[in-house]
Every structure is written in structure tokens, then in C-alpha cells.
Amino acid sequence: MSTIKVNIVTPDGPVYDSDANMIIAVTTTGELGILPGHIPMVAPLEIGAVRLNKDSSTERVAVSGGFLEVRPDQVTILAQSAELAEDIDTARAIEAKKRAEERLQQKQEDLDAKRAELALRRAMNRLDVAKGK
Ligand code: ATP
Structure with a gap:
């Protein structure tokens, strides 16, 4: 089966x-x-999962937005943040989800609500990817 090179890069590194x-x-x-x-x-x-299929296995990466570029020989993903499923700290994501939900329940400025909503989506995406979804 043919393959293509994939690079996922964040400001913190590859x-x-x-x-x-x-x-x-x-x-x-x-x-x-x-x-x-x-x-x-x-x-x-x-904000979502990137799934990488190779042979019969699938590697999952939680990505928090960014860009995907397809070139003839390579796919590059430049992401704000990205974690392999096995590197996700589930306890941290649960705490982040809780904080975001609390902020969304309080009456706050629209900007803060938007930030909390994005934080909630990042946390839920990490939890889904860690679970293999
Ligand atoms: P938190 O509030 O827990 O920091 P966040 O969504 O605000 O979550 P980001 O700003 O998206 O975090 O990411 C900051 C850095 O921390 C990135 O390098 C990201 O890969 C890493 N990171 C964030 N949450 C987790 C997690 N649950 N497990 C592993 N790495 C994480």
C-alpha cells in the first residue's frame, strides 16, 4: 500500500x-x-482529531486548530497545539473542561465566553482522542 510523509508541527516543536x-x-x-x-x-x-492510518493501525492526534497543507510528497499540519493520544494527560483535560464549564455558567463578557467555549472544545477533544474516539 502506498504511503505519504506526514509532519505535525506546533510552536513547541514537532x-x-x-x-x-x-x-x-x-x-x-x-x-x-x-x-x-x-x-x-x-x-x-x-479543533478535532487527526487520524493517521498505517497498515492496520490508527494513530490519533488531538489538534487544536491550525492549517493542513498537502504537497505531492508530503502532508504538513501546522497546529496551535497537538498531542498524540498516548501523551494526553486526561486528569488535566478533565480539570480544564471543569474550569471552562464553570466559566460558561457565570455571566461574563462575550469574549470570555468565546474563550471558555474554545477551552471546553479543546478539553473535550483531548478526552475523546485519549479514549480512542
Ligand atoms: P490547560 O488549561 O490545561 O492548559 P489548554 O487547552 O488551555 O489547557 P493549550 O493552550 O491548548 O492548553 O496548550 C498548552 C500546551 O499544553 C500545549 O503544548 C499542549 O500540547 C499542552 N496540553 C494542554 N492540555 C494537555 C493535556 N491534557 N495533555 C497533554 N498536553 C496538554
Whole structure:
């Protein structure tokens, strides 16, 4: 089965650098599946899971927004933050989810509500990815 090189990079450094048979990511216009030979493109990413299929296994990465670029020989994901499923600190994500939910329950400025909503989505995404979803 053919493969394509995949790089996931964040401001803190590289998170993933390997080959995959297929990459599935959540873009702002929906889920996108990329196979080797996909046409070059750039797409903005949502907070969501990136799934990397190789042979019969799937590696999951929690990504908090950013961009995906497809080139003929490589897929690059530039993410605000990204964690491999096995590196996710579940207790930390549960605490972050709780804090965000509390902030959303309090009456606050719109800007704070938006920030809390994004924090909640990041935490829930990390919990889903850690669970293998
Ligand atoms: P928190 O409130 O727990 O910091 P956050 O959503 O505000 O969560 P981010 O700003 O998205 O955190 O990420 C800051 C850094 O911490 C990034 O390097 C990110 O990969 C890492 N990180 C955040 N939450 C977790 C987690 N639950 N497990 C592992 N790494 C995490």
C-alpha cells in the first residue's frame, strides 16, 4: 500500500513525523481524507482529531486548530497545539473542561465566553482522542 510523509508541527516543536496510508482531519468545511497522490491544497483545521492510518493501525492526534497543507510528497499540519493520544494527560483535560464549564455558567463578557467555549472544545477533544474516539 502506498504511503505519504506526514509532519505535525506546533510552536513547541514537532509532534509527528512518519508515513501514513491515509490521513483524516477535521477542516472548517468538514472531514477530509487524504490518500497519497491527493491534489495539493491548504485547509484550515478545526479543533478535532487527526487520524493517521498505517497498515492496520490508527494513530490519533488531538489538534487544536491550525492549517493542513498537502504537497505531492508530503502532508504538513501546522497546529496551535497537538498531542498524540498516548501523551494526553486526561486528569488535566478533565480539570480544564471543569474550569471552562464553570466559566460558561457565570455571566461574563462575550469574549470570555468565546474563550471558555474554545477551552471546553479543546478539553473535550483531548478526552475523546485519549479514549480512542
Ligand atoms: P490547560 O488549561 O490545561 O492548559 P489548554 O487547552 O488551555 O489547557 P493549550 O493552550 O491548548 O492548553 O496548550 C498548552 C500546551 O499544553 C500545549 O503544548 C499542549 O500540547 C499542552 N496540553 C494542554 N492540555 C494537555 C493535556 N491534557 N495533555 C497533554 N498536553 C496538554
